[in-house]
Amino acid sequence: MASAPPRADEGPAHRRVERRWWPTLAVLAVIVFVAGGSRAVGDALAGPAGPAVEVGGVTTVQPAPGWAVEARSEQAGIVQVLLRRGAAGLLISTSEGFGRPAEELREVYEGVLQGRFAHLTIGVPARDDAGRLAFGYVGVTSDGITVEGVAIAAVGPSGDAAVFDGFSPEGDLAAVVDDLRLMVGTAEVL
Amino acid sequence: MTARTVSARLHHRSLLQPQEPAFWLFVLLIVYGAIHLADVLSQLSAVSRSGWALSWFLLAIYALPVFVLIYRLDLYEREPVSLALGAFAWGALAATALSLEAAGWDQVMAQAFGSDFSARWAPAITAPIVEETLKGAGVVLIYLIARDEVDDVMDGFVYGALCGLGFAVVEDVLYFMAAFGGTPAGVLEGFYVRVLSSGLYGHVLFTGLVGMAVGYVVTRREPVPLERRLLVAGGLCALATGGHALWNSPVLDLVPTAPIEGVEWLVMPLALAVKGLPFLLLVVAAVRLAHARERRWLDAALAAEVGLDGISVDELAALREPARRRAAVRAMHARAGRRAADLLRRLQREQINLAMVASRVARSDDPAVLAQRDHCRSLRDALAAMPGAASAAAGGAGG
Numbered sequence A: 001m002a003s004a005p006p007r008a009d010e011g012p013a014h015r016r017v018e019r020r021w022w023p024t025l026a027v028l029a030v031i032v033f034v035a036g037g038s039r040a041v042g043d044a045l046a047g048p049a050g051p052a053v054e055v056g057g058v059t060t061v062q063p064a065p066g067w068a069v070e071a072r073s074e075q076a077g078i079v080q081v082l083l084r085r086g087a088a089g090l091l092i093s094t095s096e097g098f099g100r101p102a103e104e105l106r107e108v109y110e111g112v113l114q115g116r117f118a119h120l121t122i123g124v125p126a127r128d129d130a131g132r133l134a135f136g137y138v139g140v141t142s143d144g145i146t147v148e149g150v151a152i153a154a155v156g157p158s159g160d161a162a163v164f165d166g167f168s169p170e171g172d173l174a175a176v177v178d179d180l181r182l183m184v185g186t187a188e189v190l
Numbered sequence B: 001m002t003a004r005t006v007s008a009r010l011h012h013r014s015l016l017q018p019q020e021p022a023f024w025l026f027v028l029l030i031v032y033g034a035i036h037l038a039d040v041l042s043q044l045s046a047v048s049r050s051g052w053a054l055s056w057f058l059l060a061i062y063a064l065p066v067f068v069l070i071y072r073l074d075l076y077e078r079e080p081v082s083l084a085l086g087a088f089a090w091g092a093l094a095a096t097a098l099s100l101e102a103a104g105w106d107q108v109m110a111q112a113f114g115s116d117f118s119a120r121w122a123p124a125i126t127a128p129i130v131e132e133t134l135k136g137a138g139v140v141l142i143y144l145i146a147r148d149e150v151d152d153v154m155d156g157f158v159y160g161a162l163c164g165l166g167f168a169v170v171e172d173v174l175y176f177m178a179a180f181g182g183t184p185a186g187v188l189e190g191f192y193v194r195v196l197s198s199g200l201y202g203h204v205l206f207t208g209l210v211g212m213a214v215g216y217v218v219t220r221r222e223p224v225p226l227e228r229r230l231l232v233a234g235g236l237c238a239l240a241t242g243g244h245a246l247w248n249s250p251v252l253d254l255v256p257t258a259p260i261e262g263v264e265w266l267v268m269p270l271a272l273a274v275k276g277l278p279f280l281l282l283v284v285a286a287v288r289l290a291h292a293r294e295r296r297w298l299d300a301a302l303a304a305e306v307g308l309d310g311i312s313v314d315e316l317a318a319l320r321e322p323a324r325r326r327a328a329v330r331a332m333h334a335r336a337g338r339r340a341a342d343l344l345r346r347l348q349r350e351q352i353n354l355a356m357v358a359s360r361v362a363r364s365d366d367p368a369v370l371a372q373r374d375h376c377r378s379l380r381d382a383l384a385a386m387p388g389a390a391s392a393a394a395g396g397a398g399g
Helices: A021-046 A102-116 A173-185 B003-010 B021-045 B049-071 B081-101 B104-113 B115-145 B153-177 B184-196 B203-219 B226-248 B264-302 B313-319 B322-336 B338-360 B367-384 B389-393
Strands: A053-055 A059-061 A068-075 A078-085 A088-095 A119-122 A133-140 A146-155 A161-169
Touching (some): A053 A078, A102 A133, A173 B104, B115 B153, B115 B203, B153 B184, B338 B367, B338 B389
Antiparallel strands (some): A078 A088
């Protein structure tokens, strides 16, 4: 029998002293670093939050830490500001005197998205407590990059309109959803 | 020492090992994953109830046979069902939810290299490392929970592949309901693209290799020095991560872009095979090597037993080939009925236990070996006494 090769786990006589805690804690440390470390490293790279950003006199957004204005534009009465954090973005579009319900604003913006992507899938819209209409979407650009996003259409009491479009490359939206919620949630449409 | 005691000592430890710290970490993270995913999935289910139900139905049709196939890959010692299900649950719940948390690495990459580069390359750079690490952590925890049950490279592959299968199922549901729109038509399109066209590649293969790496490190202690084991395991993990990276990368991306129309539906599986098939063949080769090693182990472990009471030459010939083992059981069933077939199956199982006992002791007259040998002989005697069974068994267990 001695010629038989040892099964890898060996007999009780040869069994090593099994360490229980250290390997488990090591696995936990790896999981915490991989799953949670990105937020800590990202925040460290991001620096402090910038000043509040006013968009077209319709709304004001306070960027979360790490978010900064990348572009501003104004065309045909539509003012746009693009905030960026890494590959994620928040595009805020405003229009004074829109004067129609949020449902119509949503339809208009769906048309904008249709033009932006080669292929677009739009989720079922839902109305939040503030009466804003939110809908998710997944778009594929003409060069094959998949983008996922959440757009929120809001019309203020004065009839001014704003669309908050938070987006990121596929799979990354979860990493910035808290930031988006904070920035959009505190932005009031006049 | 009785054969029953021997068998109980050999296996099978269940997942439920509250004395092991790893068990509690395993359970805690699965519960965390279940809660986290319940929130995400319930929001997606609102998109389309029928699409939601169709997603799970289609994925069940895919996952069940694949689960059984993976489970049966181990030639001689099937893993405890609770551990196999635990590996699946880890991949489906814990690893998936933790990977969602880790999406911030793409943001870090974008901050470091720019958003355009990140949008194109992050899925190929961060996702494979994050996902293979988190799925592989499940295999390590399973080993820490039931060390006796990971006793070969093939065991590692089985647990790793099951983790990968669980991950793939939940990820597919997320894709069907989000990227493919969630409607029944979208779900069917997603099923065609992600399962029918590419279901043979992907997470099952990648994490199977990671599991092999874990299995290699923890089971080859005596013959292989630690440095070499780590080197081989590192190579296997690099291969898994590299394969995953290539799969996610824009390199060799021949897949038609959406919307897919006409002949593009037929091109899709071929385009995906360009990246997936070589890796599939490589993993098949690795599994065959692991099977060959299992056979060598069985031959060596039973070399001194052949011809004694425990096992005959013919029985060993049948035992080492699963197809011949099953054929022998079928032949026994045809000739002598179900009870005889069950008894033959039990004899085969106890002969594998004999190999395990024999390989774990230093002497061939160890009481455990003698008890197991005697147990096999009694089973064979009982089988021979059954009407019709003797002739079927005449050629040994192989029939």
